[in-house]
Amino acid sequence: MRYTLTGAQKKALDLLKSGAKHILLFGGSRSGKTTVLVLAILYRAWHYKGSRHLICRLRAKDARSSVLQETLLPMLRKTLAKGEFRYLAHESKVTLSNGSEIWIGGLGDREQADKILGHEYNTIYFNEISQLSYAAVTTAYSRLAMRVPGCRNLFLYDCNPGSPLHWAYKIFIRKQQFLCGEPLVKPELYASMLLNPADNKENLAEDYIADILDALPDKQRARFRDGAWVKAEGVIYEKFDETMILSPEDLPENFDRICAGQDFGLNITNVKIGICNDIIYVLSDYGAYNMTTKSFNTELLARGLFQWNGDDVDFPVYCDPAGGERIQEITNGTKANNSVESGIDFINAKIERGQFFIANSCIGTLSEVWDYCRDEAGEIVKVNDHYMDALRYAVFSDAQQGVIAQ
Template sequence: MLDLDALPLSRKQLTSIGRATARINIWHGSVRSGKTIASLLAFVIAVATAGPSGLIIICGRSLQTIERNCLEPLQDRALFGPLAKHIIHTRGATTATILGRTVHLIGAADARAEGRLRGLTAQLAYVDEATLLPEGFWVQLLARLSVPGARLFATTNPDSPRHWLKTGYLDRAAELNLRAWHFKLADNPSLSPQYVADLAAEYVGLWRRRMIDGAWVVAEGAVYDMWDEAAHVVAELPPMRRYWAGIDYGTTNATSVILLGLGTDDRLYACAEWRHDSRATHRQMTDAQYSAAIRQWLKTWRHPSEQTAGATPEWVFVDPSAASFSTQLWQDGLPGLARANNNVRDGIRSVAAALAAGRLLVHESCEGLLGELPGYSWDPKATARGEDAPIKADDHSADALRYAVHSTAHEWRHLLARGQQRTAGLLGETSS
């Protein structure tokens, strides 16, 4: 049914499949390095030879990620040939059938998910993106693998070197019944050079070292260590094809709006900034006052090369925690309102990639943003806990920029590789 020799697998993939006989088997390393395919094949082979007692489980951040990262690849005939027809799943269902065996699908988005494991006995478990799961869930899952010969198969991209999976398991492999394989991008023989170049362009700084080099490295220092005022700040703006806006809302803290434009030169521009800091002005504003001031600003702002005033963003991405303010804007008729994508780590990565590729520039009038970006730093206390988080201070315009840039990433991400080729050498090593 499954001929491994007929599949385009690397030597490292084949070796890991054959040796995945420990109680805990972990594939870790860079994105698109072939670790997921190898781990899924090892898991399916284990399912084929599993005994009748004990449940078989696939765990992930959510049911949707399990479907996307595990079941859909297994059902791809181009990848797995005849095996694919033996992977049966109805989207949204909490079970699947693999080689005739029922497999239970369990999402683990937070610590409460641990309760879904209590009382069960398992013989096989597959974990997708293990570093994204709560430690308590992982510990409980291992406790439930109590059938003789039970095994766990897991994949993950690297995280902080202080992450619990690194310190509690990978670093203690010699003490535990654990085998691990580290994969780099070069370990996947099926990737084209152009795809590798495009993928590398999307990751810079911390994320490049983790996702491309496959290193477990710590977040330290400046978040946007590629920031160069001489290269990133402009005095003039080209004509704009499109506008978006990001709003970070505060009551005692500053409220900031960044108008983001896509220029005719295929670059993103923080064109303008509206900002009110109640601490600095000693005057707080109501939601209605904020709404009126922002709408008036958008109505009266004028691009330097245009005769008429006004900018109409296609979308206005608002801090998702500002529910009452969003309601006020909606009642006042501001068009294109949307909840910002507030995934902080991914949002920072989008901004960093655009800056490093020379695809994101800031107009000199954005004084608040220009004051925040150079000092926007990783929180050493969070780093000590094995987490990546910026210091929550002086970040209001930076957050507004992140909302607009990350929420529109699907519109401009294809420009990154082209930008890095044009700006190689301009921004130093982080843009290569």
């Protein structure tokens, strides 16, 4: 099986021989990241008979259109003879003549997630992880458990970089555990490499870099041409900065009010806030993937949701009003005010006045706050916004309750 690669892509493939178990390729648009990792999976599938491999991203349809149709199938047709592979569209998988399988799916849909996570794999490739929550990725970790003689199981990742608060930046670049900030126990298991369009210039249209990437606005150019970890273009909470991230000892001991916001879905999240002298403090957050509401509520109680400084505190939990009967499964659950634009404006006003802070332990909220953005049409990008929704439910519902009380 032969395939022509650039010098940079060959170096990226060498990472698979480094002994690392987690390998991330990050960088600009059309830099060849997906090509390298799909080729690695195809080689492993062909070399290790009867092995199974997973390629997944947030939405299954995106995995099929971008990775399967644009990369995997053309590569198969170029490297294998007719009859040596078969694509089963109804199962979203490719089978090779040696009995190996390559599955394609999405982690953003419960039915799809249950289907692909019902198997064990030798390779799991998370495509475009800037769109995936840490909870979704780590839930899939347990499925890297298939045993094939000689095949070393691997996690592969790629992305156009997100903000410096994203979980992947913390783990792969800063070499810190995402949940606590402590150094990685085995940093040698995590390897990464920057690949940019200039490294793949020979495979791009002549004008792609000069006329398209060079002409992008500053932040988009930094991300999609230079592979830099920066705030997203059109970020909604643009004026939030790192001076607003507080350590536990800098938080007030007492609050005028405490409440929480609750978002439902495959990615289920809760954000607790405290209000003191009209200043909003995000005190704690918790999220899970593919967990029932009842089990999630049990976990919230075990984590001391209704406690602060060792004391029990009774407060409302403002839930996504579209949650229906699930609201009743949340302790003190009540419908939130879901005025999206008004809620965003209110939080932005607090940020601009210096009346908004986030505890550094709120890793979910922090990982989304700089990637929560609008597209070119001004619409909110509905990716990695679960903590942002829960935050808005808490903040704006509390504000509206205060107005009503007056």
